[in-house]
Amino acid sequence: MAEDQAAEETVAPDQAAEDTNVVDHRSPAAEVDDGLRYPFEGTPEAGSVIEVAKGVFWARIPLPWSLDHINVYLFDEGDGWTIVDTGSNGSRGIEAWEAIEASVFGGKPVTRVIATHLHPDHLGLAGWLVERHKASFAMTMTEYLMASHLWAGAAQEFPEHELEYLFSMGVDRQYEPMIRSAGFGNYKRGVHSIPPVFTRLEDGSEIDLGNRRWRVIMGRGHSPEHACLLCLDEPLFISGDQVLPRITSNVSVYAREPMANPLAHWIASLDRLKQIGGDPLVLPAHGQVFYGLHARLDALIDGHLRKLRSLHGRIAEKPRSPVQTFPALFRRKITGFDFFLALGEAVSHINLLESVGLASRSFDDGVYRFEAQGTYDETDVMASVMALKGVPLRSLADFE
Numbered sequence: 001m002a003e004d005q006a007a008e009e010t011v012a013p014d015q016a017a018e019d020t021n022v023v024d025h026r027s028p029a030a031e032v033d034d035g036l037r038y039p040f041e042g043t044p045e046a047g048s049v050i051e052v053a054k055g056v057f058w059a060r061i062p063l064p065w066s067l068d069h070i071n072v073y074l075f076d077e078g079d080g081w082t083i084v085d086t087g088s089n090g091s092r093g094i095e096a097w098e099a100i101e102a103s104v105f106g107g108k109p110v111t112r113v114i115a116t117h118l119h120p121d122h123l124g125l126a127g128w129l130v131e132r133h134k135a136s137f138a139m140t141m142t143e144y145l146m147a148s149h150l151w152a153g154a155a156q157e158f159p160e161h162e163l164e165y166l167f168s169m170g171v172d173r174q175y176e177p178m179i180r181s182a183g184f185g186n187y188k189r190g191v192h193s194i195p196p197v198f199t200r201l202e203d204g205s206e207i208d209l210g211n212r213r214w215r216v217i218m219g220r221g222h223s224p225e226h227a228c229l230l231c232l233d234e235p236l237f238i239s240g241d242q243v244l245p246r247i248t249s250n251v252s253v254y255a256r257e258p259m260a261n262p263l264a265h266w267i268a269s270l271d272r273l274k275q276i277g278g279d280p281l282v283l284p285a286h287g288q289v290f291y292g293l294h295a296r297l298d299a300l301i302d303g304h305l306r307k308l309r310s311l312h313g314r315i316a317e318k319p320r321s322p323v324q325t326f327p328a329l330f331r332r333k334i335t336g337f338d339f340f341l342a343l344g345e346a347v348s349h350i351n352l353l354e355s356v357g358l359a360s361r362s363f364d365d366g367v368y369r370f371e372a373q374g375t376y377d378e379t380d381v382m383a384s385v386m387a388l389k390g391v392p393l394r395s396l397a398d399f400e
């Protein structure tokens with residue numbers, strides 16, 4: 001009930017800019033959860049926004065998946081709007097944007113679209129919005145190129161090398177017909193089009209957004225070159241999928257790069273974000289806007305270190321394929337599309353253990369099996385990850 005009332009009271013940005021009696025959505029009794037605080041009551045309803053800082057508006061676009069929404073952020077630029085992230089391609093997302101255009105934009109166009117990374121829930125409607133409003137588009141180079149690659153590479157047939165990779169990771173060959181029938185075009189279905197022109201966001205560079213300076217901070221592991229935006233003028237941090245409250249982002253190894261070590265990059269990226277001072281208001285891509293960045297970063301890193309311990313224990317019993325390690329990593333039974341996310345996640349944890357000398361692989365009957373080496377110690381693992389060549393990112397102090 002309280003949430004419904006809050007939504008009704010949501011103020012459109014064109015009013016908020018002038019109206020000093022803007023409804024304050026900050027909850028007097030902010031919710032507390034594992035050191036995180038959620039200062040806004042409820043979440044934005046369809047076609048409405050919550051002003052999280054002056055001229056910065058939080059909206060939601062529905063997604064047709066079990067994760068049923070993405071947060072997008074709108075910046076009043078005076079003569080138009082900049083939006084960060086867009087929702088996935090499809091009628092529900094388009095209807096949601098049309099409602100926002102009608103109730104929030106005040107007749108002004110979208111002048112710039114920024115995508116934090118390539119995943120369809122973030123990039124999916126960028127092409128549609130850019131085309132519709134003649135807006136500019138910004139993204140990091142690797143995300144842009146990988147998005148273009150995935151979009152162009154969508155296929156009806158499941159590629160043979162992808163199938164062989166799945167079998168080599170322990171997927172039973174009896175599932176071959178089911179996997180083949182899924183096709184290989186999901187990415188293209190979720191992404192309207194790739195904007196043909198873009199402005200490159202680089203790690204450490206600065207951009208103007210909503211009358212403020214922001215630093216682009218790149219993160220790796222969840223996607224190749226994910227852009228977060230740290231406000232330099234007030235404590236605000238757009239975290240995309242790099243830092244989410246309550247849920248953890250998928251960190252996967254894919255068939256195209258089977259020896260990748262995304263979990264090492266992910267942990268190093270999270271560790272670097274601990275260099276951000278103070279307690280900024282975090283604007284994540286899913287869940288609620290929150291305070292408690294440092295507590296969340298610690299919890300995310302600790303969660304992976306615990307999973308690595310559990311995994312090391314399981315492959316210490318006997319050599320196991322990645323699929324056979326699932327019970328060490330996931331509490332619930334893995335079914336449907338989650339299976340592929342889970343496999344990617346299992347391999348990312350295994351590859352990290354291997355990279356720091358805590359696992360070794362053998363190949364027999366077309367399947368990789370992994371066996372534990374050495375003794376697992378969280379502190380040693382963290383130090384080993386940060387000592388891996390090419391993994392640590394530049395200090396944020398270098399950008400100042």
Ligand SMILES: [Zn+2]
Pocket residue numbers: 117119222223241
């Ligand atoms: Zn993502």
